[in-house]
Amino acid sequence: MKANCWYGKRDVQVVDVPEPDILNSRDAIVKVSSTAICGSDLHLYNGLVPTMEKGDILGHEFMGEVVETGSDVKKLRTGDRVVVAFPISCGSCFFCRRELFSLCENTNPNAWMAQKLFGHSPAGLYGYTHMLGGFAGGQAEYVRVPFADIGAIKIPEHLSDEQVLFLSDIFPTGYMAAENCNIQPGDTIAVWGCGPVGQFAMKSAFLLGAERVIGIDRFPYRMHIARKNTGAETINYESCDVYETLMDMTGGLGPDACIDAVGMEAHVPGMMGAYARAKQAMMLESDRPHALRQAIFACRKGGTVSIPGVYGGFDDKIPLGALMNKALTFKTGQTHVQHYFGPLLGRISDGDIDPSFIVTHRLPLEDAPKAFELFLNKQDDCLKVVLKPQ
Ligand SMILES: [Zn+2]
Ligand SMILES: [Zn+2]
Secondary structure (H helix, E strand, O other): OEEEEEEEOOEEEEEEOOOOOOOOOOOEEEEEEEEEOOHHHHHHHOOOOOOOOOOEEOOOEEEEEEEEEOOOOOOOOOOOEEEEOOEEOOOOOHHHHOOOHHHOOOOOOOHHHHHHHHOOOOOEEEOOOOOOOOEOOOOEOEEEEOOHHHHEEEOOOOOOHHHHHHHHOHHHHHHHHHHOOOOOOOOEEEEEOOOHHHHHHHHHHHHOOOOEEEEEEOOHHHHHHHHHHHOOEEEEOOOOOHHHHHHHHOOOOOOOEEEEOOOOEOOOOHHHHHHHHHHHHOOOOOOEOHHHHHHHHHOOOOOEEEEOOOOOOOOOOOOHHHHHHOOOEEEEOOOOHHHHHHHHHHHHHOOOOOHHHHOOEEEEHHHHHHHHHHHHHOHHHOOOEEEEOO
16 A cells, blocks of 8 residues: 655655454554644654654544454444544543543554653554654554544544545644634634644634634735634734733733644744754653743733643753642644544534634545655645545
């Protein structure tokens, strides 16, 4: 089969690889109908996350048709159309029983690697380093789905691939980020980053009752999509001082909650940017947490900073003084996608949201290398690419 594989920094290639087999009785094989590139795939593409190996199949946002099931798969049948959650979860451990699916204890065979970096390991993920399990990803014609009854949700025929594909990651990720803000009536929520997760965080903040949402970015097309499709206001951080502008917009209080939907590769303007890039390149700092610093600084006293953006390691100059003295709450985590599957499929079916608004590019799987370049460089106003295996 064809699969999009990682070969090093800025090097992905679509190559022929063996088709996956059922390895365990709770596995299913899914024939992929649509798959997407995630912003977090760009961290791998940029060579910033350790424990990738040449030939690893990328991709953790995918859906398709069940073509084979192991003997202990109970809920799924051959022919079912499904979306698959990006964390692989057993459904029965301490964490899964509490619906903290991205923290599953049983699905990362390389947990010892993650423990060295984090103290404990999160769940195994598709197509996202050997430290997180070394599982083959979904930018391929077929994928093996472990614990398929837990990780896949059946999709009714009347919904299109593009309406439901993002249940795999970024819609629940944006939604959980907004839910983590504990939104009260009248609240103002600021969102750093008008990328795909930022867009869903903005839309979700309104779905959860926010009165006002402010998106922060520098690309006019991304801010335009946010205003048009989510109802957010936007500010361009290249043409204003973010802190001053947010204070002006909130009567000096600051936003009630701040969402960092940027993560480890923040664009940092000017001299500070060169300094941050150099430190990251020399491994003196794992991430460039510029958006996070701003979010902590701007958040109103007693407010919440919610972090769906991906961070990898150890970072400097996080303003803990502001965090402590302003009594802020931090909420974060890889998304517990399976917890949100049912409710968010309901939101889509009921017409509360049509997640397909973020799709700007559709390409065949063979064009994955071109798609990564488009997405990385934000060429041709690219916000989200859907890849279709032939
Ligand atoms: Zn993702
Ligand atoms: Zn589990």
